[in-house]
Amino acid sequence: MRKCVVPGTFDPIHEGHFAIIKRASKLFDEVIVAVAKSSEKKPKHSLEEREKLAVDKCSSLDNVTVKTFDNLLVDFVRSEGAQCVVKGLRSVKDFEYESNMAALNSQLSKDFETIFMIADPELKEISSTQIRELESMGVDTSSLTRNSDC
Ligand code: PNS
Numbered sequence: 001m002r003k004c005v006v007p008g009t010f011d012p013i014h015e016g017h018f019a020i021i022k023r024a025s026k027l028f029d030e031v032i033v034a035v036a037k038s039s040e041k042k043p044k045h046s047l048e049e050r051e052k053l054a055v056d057k058c059s060s061l062d063n064v065t066v067k068t069f070d071n072l073l074v075d076f077v078r079s080e081g082a083q084c085v086v087k088g089l090r091s092v093k094d095f096e097y098e099s100n101m102a103a104l105n106s107q108l109s110k111d112f113e114t115i116f117m118i119a120d121p122e123l124k125e126i127s128s129t130q131i132r133e134l135e136s137m138g139v140d141t142s143s144l145t146r147n148s149d150c
Pocket of ligand 1 (some may be wrong): 007104106
């Protein structure tokens with residue numbers, strides 16, 4: 001069974017994340033969306049809120065499960081018996097950050113590969129940071145976070 005982990009802070013999960021999760025769900029038998037506690041990032045939404053939003057968002061995908069974690073990603077991936085971590089890339093900036101994280105994780109564990117998926121062009125401008133900013137100004141963000149697929 002091919003299993004992957006799609007990790008993130010998901011503060012909140014949005015259409016761009018969902019597109020990557022959906023693409024991963026077609027390549028892998030099982031996908032675990034891993035919502036990191038990420039206390040150091042001081043997330044706007046609680047871990048429980050972020051988990052629930054992710055569960056609601058992914059409810060249409062039969063082979064996708066949402067879990068939370070508060071340890072090293074390499075340890076979480078090992079405990080789940082997954083062979084891959086999947087991350088989306090929207091930009092060169094994402095690439096610089098994510099390739100650094102992948103290299104660090106590779107130093108810590110050789111048990112899994114990190115695979116990158118290039119974001120769909122129409123979704124690459126969406127970010128959780130912008131959604132949080134719009135939310136704080138009272139703007140309806142449902143077109144960016146709602147399920148367009150269910
Ligand atoms: O959505 P994000 O913020 O880009 O996701 C980052 C995340 C949660 C994948 C990353 O911070 C992570 O793996 N956190 C778990 C702790 C860890 O393993 N850190 C790497 C060594 S510093």
